[in-house]
Amino acid sequence: MFTTGTKLLIGSAGLAWLAAAVYGVAQEGALGTIGLISAAVALSLLAGVNAFVRDSNVSATDTEAFDTSAAAQATARRSLWPLLTGIGLTMLALGMATLPAIFVLGLIALGAGLIEWLVQGWSERASADRAFNDQAREVVADPLELPVAGAILFAIIVYAFSRVMLGMSTKSATVVVFSVVAAIILALGVLVALKRRISVPVVTGVFSIGLLAIVAGGAIAGLNGERDIEVHETTADLAEANRCGTEETEADSHASQTVAAKSNPAATLIYDGSELEIDEVGDDGQVGTITLPRSNPTNVMFLNESEGEARLVLELHPAVDADGVAAGPERICTTLVEDGGRQIMTVEFDRPSFALEAEGVNYEFVVAGSDAAVEVIVP
Amino acid sequence: MTESSTLRSRLRTAALALTAAVVLASCAQDAPQDTWDPAGSEAQKIHDLQWPIFLIAGIVGLIVFAVVAVCVVKFKDRGQPIPEQTHGKAWLEYLFIALPAVLLAGIAVPSVAVIIELNDTDNADCVVNVTGQQWWWEYDYPIAGDGSICGYMPSGESGSIVTSGQMVIPTDAKVVIRGTSRDVIHSFWVPRLNGKRDMVPGRLHTWNFHADRPGIYAGQCAEFCGLSHANMRMEIVALDPVDFQAWIDNQLEPYQSPEDGTLAADGEAEFIAQCARCHQVDGLTDADGELVVAHPEDQVYSGAAPNLTNFATRNTFAGATWDLLTEECRDDVWEADPENFGERYLAGVDRDCLNAIDLRAWLRDAPAMKPMYTEPEQLEATDGLVRGMPYLALSEDQIDSLVAYLLERK
Numbered sequence: 001m002f003t004t005g006t007k008l009l010i011g012s013a014g015l016a017w018l019a020a021a022v023y024g025v026a027q028e029g030a031l032g033t034i035g036l037i038s039a040a041v042a043l044s045l046l047a048g049v050n051a052f053v054r055d056s057n058v059s060a061t062d063t064e065a066f067d068t069s070a071a072a073q074a075t076a077r078r079s080l081w082p083l084l085t086g087i088g089l090t091m092l093a094l095g096m097a098t099l100p101a102i103f104v105l106g107l108i109a110l111g112a113g114l115i116e117w118l119v120q121g122w123s124e125r126a127s128a129d130r131a132f133n134d135q136a137r138e139v140v141a142d143p144l145e146l147p148v149a150g151a152i153l154f155a156i157i158v159y160a161f162s163r164v165m166l167g168m169s170t171k172s173a174t175v176v177v178f179s180v181v182a183a184i185i186l187a188l189g190v191l192v193a194l195k196r197r198i199s200v201p202v203v204t205g206v207f208s209i210g211l212l213a214i215v216a217g218g219a220i221a222g223l224n225g226e227r228d229i230e231v232h233e234t235t236a237d238l239a240e241a242n243r244c245g246t247e248e249t250e251a252d253s254h255a256s257q258t259v260a261a262k263s264n265p266a267a268t269l270i271y272d273g274s275e276l277e278i279d280e281v282g283d284d285g286q287v288g289t290i291t292l293p294r295s296n297p298t299n300v301m302f303l304n305e306s307e308g309e310a311r312l313v314l315e316l317h318p319a320v321d322a323d324g325v326a327a328g329p330e331r332i333c334t335t336l337v338e339d340g341g342r343q344i345m346t347v348e349f350d351r352p353s354f355a356l357e358a359e360g361v362n363y364e365f366v367v368a369g370s371d372a373a374v375e376v377i378v379p
Numbered sequence: 380m381t382e383s384s385t386l387r388s389r390l391r392t393a394a395l396a397l398t399a400a401v402v403l404a405s406c407a408q409d410a411p412q413d414t415w416d417p418a419g420s421e422a423q424k425i426h427d428l429q430w431p432i433f434l435i436a437g438i439v440g441l442i443v444f445a446v447v448a449v450c451v452v453k454f455k456d457r458g459q460p461i462p463e464q465t466h467g468k469a470w471l472e473y474l475f476i477a478l479p480a481v482l483l484a485g486i487a488v489p490s491v492a493v494i495i496e497l498n499d500t501d502n503a504d505c506v507v508n509v510t511g512q513q514w515w516w517e518y519d520y521p522i523a524g525d526g527s528i529c530g531y532m533p534s535g536e537s538g539s540i541v542t543s544g545q546m547v548i549p550t551d552a553k554v555v556i557r558g559t560s561r562d563v564i565h566s567f568w569v570p571r572l573n574g575k576r577d578m579v580p581g582r583l584h585t586w587n588f589h590a591d592r593p594g595i596y597a598g599q600c601a602e603f604c605g606l607s608h609a610n611m612r613m614e615i616v617a618l619d620p621v622d623f624q625a626w627i628d629n630q631l632e633p634y635q636s637p638e639d640g641t642l643a644a645d646g647e648a649e650f651i652a653q654c655a656r657c658h659q660v661d662g663l664t665d666a667d668g669e670l671v672v673a674h675p676e677d678q679v680y681s682g683a684a685p686n687l688t689n690f691a692t693r694n695t696f697a698g699a700t701w702d703l704l705t706e707e708c709r710d711d712v713w714e715a716d717p718e719n720f721g722e723r724y725l726a727g728v729d730r731d732c733l734n735a736i737d738l739r740a741w742l743r744d745a746p747a748m749k750p751m752y753t754e755p756e757q758l759e760a761t762d763g764l765v766r767g768m769p770y771l772a773l774s775e776d777q778i779d780s781l782v783a784y785l786l787e788r789k
Contacts, residue, residue, distance in 0.1 A: 264582050266557065280521075281585050282503035282555035288524020291539065293510050293517075295675065295682030296561045297581060353539065354661060355672045379519040379539035379686075 002051060009047035014086065016040035021090050025097040079120055085113030112148075116141065157211070160218025167221030235335055235345075244313045244333035246369035252336040265301035265344060266292060269365055269374060273306035276365060276372045290365070291377045297348045300365075304337040311336050311368040314347055314376070317361045333368065349378040411597035411713075414570040418596060419589040421497060421573040428493045432486055439482070497573070500585045504552035505529030511558070511565030511578045512681035513604060513766045514611035514749070515698035518546040529554075531624050533631050540630045541659075543685035544699040545595075547616045549623040554588040561681040562766075563605060569598030569615050577602055590617030593720040595694070595713055606750045607767065612699040622721030629725070629789070630689050634662025637787055646784025649777050657684035657768075660788065680752075680764040690788040692727040697749055697768075701737040708732035727789045735782065742778045744770050 002010065020036035027033075088110030095103025123137035161181075168174040188206065192198060233250040243249060267290055268279040278290050292298050302312035313333040318326040327350070334343040349363060353376070356362050363376035410416075417426040506529070510517045519541045520528045526537035529549060548554045558567055560578040567586065568575040576586040590596065600611035618626055637643030650658075651665055659673040676682035690696070694704050694712060702709050708731075715723045737748075746753050751767020758765065773781070 266559075266583050280506070281557055281583070282500050282506040289522055291508065291519065291521035293508055293519060293559070296510060296559065298559075299581075299583075350674070350676055351672060352659065352661075355670060358670050377522055377539055379541040 006047060006051045009043055009050050010082075013040055013043035013047050014089065016043050017086070018089060018093055021093045022097070025094060077120070077124060079117065081113050081117035081120060083113075084109055085117055088113050115144070153211075157214055160214045160222075163218040163222040164214070166226040167224050169227050235333060238335075239329040239332040242330055244311065244331050244368060246311065248336060265299040268301040268303055269312060270303045271306055271310050271312070271367050271370075271372055273308075274370070274372060276367065276374045278374060289375045289377050291379065292347065292349065294349050294352055294378050297346050299344050299346050301342055301344055302334050302337060303342050304339060307339055309336040309338055310370070312343075312345060313366050313368050314345065315361075315364045315366060316349075317356050317359070317363070319351060319355075349376075351378070353378045411595075412570045412599060416571055418571040418594065419573070419591050421587050421589050422571055424493050424496055425574055428489055432490075435482065435486065497587065498585070500555045500587065502553060503555035503587075505549060505554045507546060507548065507554060507556050509546065509556045509558040509567060509578070510561055510683070511567065511600070511604075511611075512561040512683055513563065514600070514607040514751070515543055515685060516546070516565075516567070516611075516613045517541065517543050517683060517685065528627055529623070531620075531627050534624070534628045536631055536633065538631050538661075540627070541661075541686040542630070542689065542693065544695040545614045545616050545693050547618060547623070547626050548588060548590060550590050550593055550617045550619050552589070556586050556588065558584045558586065561683055564602050565600050565604050565611065566602035567598070567613065568601040569596050569613065571596045572598075572615055575601045588615060590615065592717045593617050593619050593622070593724075594717070595724075605766070606752065607698070610698055610700040610749050612695075614695060614699050616694075616724060618721050618724065619717075622725060625721075625725055626692075629692060634660065634688070635787070636664075637784060642780050642783040643787050644784075646780035646782070649773075649780050650784055653771055653773065653777070654687075654781070659684075659686045659688065661686070661688040678765060680761045680766045684768075687785065687788060690785050691729075692725075692789050694724070694728070696738065697741055697745070700749060701741065702734050703728045703738065704732050705734050709734075728786065730786060733782075733786060738782060738785075739778050741768075742771075742773055742781055746770055 016036055017040040020033055020040050023036055024033040088106050088108070091102050091106025092110055093106075095101070095106050119137060119141050123133045123140065126133045126136045164177065165174050168177060188210075192203070232254045235251055238244055238249060238251055266280070269290075270277045270279060278288070280290070290300075292300075302310075304310045311333050313331050315331050316329060318328040318330060320326050332345065332347070334345050337343050353362060363378060365374045365376060366372065414422070414429075415426065417423045506521050508519045508521060510519075519539060522528055522537060522539060523530075526532065528537075528540060529552070531549070546556075556567070556576075558576060558578040559582060560580045562580060564580070565578045566575045567578055569588070572588045572590060573586060576584055578584055594617055596615045596617065598613040598615065600608055600613070602608075604611060637647055647663070648666075650660070651663070651671055655663065655671045655673055657673055657675040657678050660671070663671045665671050673684065675684040678684075691703070694702060694709065696703050704712065712720070712723045741748055745751070745768040747770075749767065751765070751769075752758065752761070753765045753767050753769035755763075
């Protein structure tokens with residue numbers, strides 16, 4: 001391992017690099033930064049030389065020291081972990097002054113570098129046998145390294161593949177690409193399964209080429225950007241444009257693409273062609289009013305049991321300010337629901353019913369183009 | 380006495396003291412949230428299930444502890460040679476698998492049956508919408524198509540009832556609550572009437588209550604819901620049918636403005652200026668005769684604040700955390716026999732019985748009494764909306780007039 005003098009110089013060099021980074025970012029002063037970087041370079045050089053000569057403080061007349069001195073011990077193995085730790089430390093300092101994401105990445109790099117460095121340092125002193133020491137390191141580090149490396153690899157593949165999928169110009173192209181990739185993977189799997197003996201380099205080579213292809217494809221697709229996602233008209237657009245009538249709209253023809261939540265409604269409104277019936281928990285089958293809470297999104301289910309298509313509309317009568325501007329849409333609605341179909345409508349009321357009654361109106365569920373209606377009471 | 384024997388003696392004393400404390404804790408005189416003291420058919424079902432299970436679990440526990448104790452004493456290391464080590468005894472292992480399996484199956488069958496029974500919401504006599512928010516409960520009573528509420532037809536005008544803190548229900552009726560939450564997950568729990576039921580935002584949860592006799596049944600939010608979770612309480616007040624009818628009629632009484640020139644009239648003006656942004660009083664009109672409509676959604680994260688239309692008909696305030704009644708008057712209501720309970724409860728709060736100290740303290744500085752998120756530096760996550768009642772910097776005169784006004788909300 002490192003001798004005491006080397007450790008001192010490494011620490012001093014690290015501190016100087018850190019100080020240079022912090023000063024450079026925080027103070028934006030060229031002279032101070034140059035001075036600190038010069039000191040850091042000099043200290044790093046000294047640390048390197050000192051590590052190489054192992055302190056060089058053994059007397060030529062001290063024969064015992066040829067076996068026992070620090071210089072006579074086996075040198076530490078080459079290691080990337082101090083570099084990773086240094087990068088992490090620098091990113092940490094930079095992140096404090098710039099972006100939180102850099103700080104977090106620095107923290108991860110610093111943690112990973114320190115842990116790996118500690119494990120390597122410990123394993124190199126486990127015994128005098130290097131082979132045993134390597135094995136000891138694997139025993140401790142593999143359970144940590146392999147899952148993390150696997151997770152990172154998996155994330156890279158998923159991210160790159162998602163870029164490829166989102167980069168396709170049409171939805172049909174994504175289907176084709178997905179099918180082709182799946183077919184290739186299946187074919188390779190079949191080939192591997194059929195082969196009685198297959199060498200490790202071949203498998204490694206195939207996987208490496210596949211990985212490279214996916215990463216390269218992801219990078220190219222990522223640089224090209226995502227395709228334009230077509231925006232369809234929704235029931236929110238109908239409400240905004242006040243188009244909750246009986247005429248068919250684009251939202252109706254794309255109803256299958258809306259979220260089809262069908263669970264946990266506060267009530268189900270059943271339309272039989274002439275009137276709306278309320279089916280609520282504990283209050284089945286009454287026709288009349290429905291009480292729903294104020295200032296709380298509530299789901300109401302519309303069940304169309306008429307023989308044609310029908311649209312449920314909620315008349316909201318929003319408050320109007322001094323300039324005559326309404327606080328929200330006048331009504332909201334479902335898409336046209338086919339016979340036997342169901343659709344959830346999420347409703348929210350910002351005024352109690354008595355405030356509307358004073359204006360001579362009330363909240364009301366109606367079926368567009370019919371007289372079927374249910375009054376909503378908002379306490 | 381050696382040092383180790385002194386330590387052992389102290390540990391023994393501490394263990395005895397701890398055991399005694401645990402045992403004595405079960406001897407509380409005033410335990411209104413006692414799940415072992417059911418007051419309705421739903422709670423009785425749980426009680427009838429938990430007793431035998433507790434008994435079986437207790438017997439199993441005693442056997443296990445006894446066996447462990449025997450082993451500890453009999454096979455204590457006294458320097459004797461280690462006995463012969465054997466591995467596996469098939470018939471014993473089968474027995475130890477079969478016995479718990481049979482036991483658990485025996486417990487599971489009635490447990491599942493009770494769970495199904497407790498969740499049966501058919502044939503409800505009364506439905507109440509329950510909405511939780513940080514840190515109080517709101518109750519509103521759906522109006523049926525014929526104008527009735529909980530099957531009771533109002534004697535006067537029909538209308539909606541919204542209340543908070545205390546949910547009033549009729550006795551001997553199957554009451555189904557439809558619960559949800561406006562902000563985070565809460566849990567509705569009144570141990571003497573039924574078990575817990577979580578209330579999740581965006582979802583509707585049903586639960587049943589049945590009270591055998593008139594009285595007040597205390598509860599507590601049972602799902603950690605933030606800073607004042609411990610102060611989110613609830614009470615269910617059960618009234619016999621005649622008293623429940625009277626309660627409904629009283630709740631639907633039209634709004635009465637205080638007489639001109641009174642302290643309460645000043646309080647009405649203060650209420651409109653200070654409180655009506657969040658708190659609704661149904662029927663309240665301003666100086667121009669315009670209806671005053673609260674807009675809590677502009678001020679409060681949950682979008683709601685307690686409706687104070689009939690504030691003085693309740694016995695609690697601030698999420699049922701404090702009594703509106705003095706201790707003596709409270710005891711008078713809580714300890715009333717079933718025949719007189721309704722009369723005492725319906726009397727509401729008057730000046731003699733008002734717990735003015737806590738109410739005034741609340742109006743003076745609510746966040747000092749109940750931890751809430753109301754300071755500007757705490758509101759970044761909610762875009763400036765408060766969670767709870769903020770400090771309003773009211774003068775003592777303003778507080779006097781508000782108390783006088785609130786006392787007339789009956």
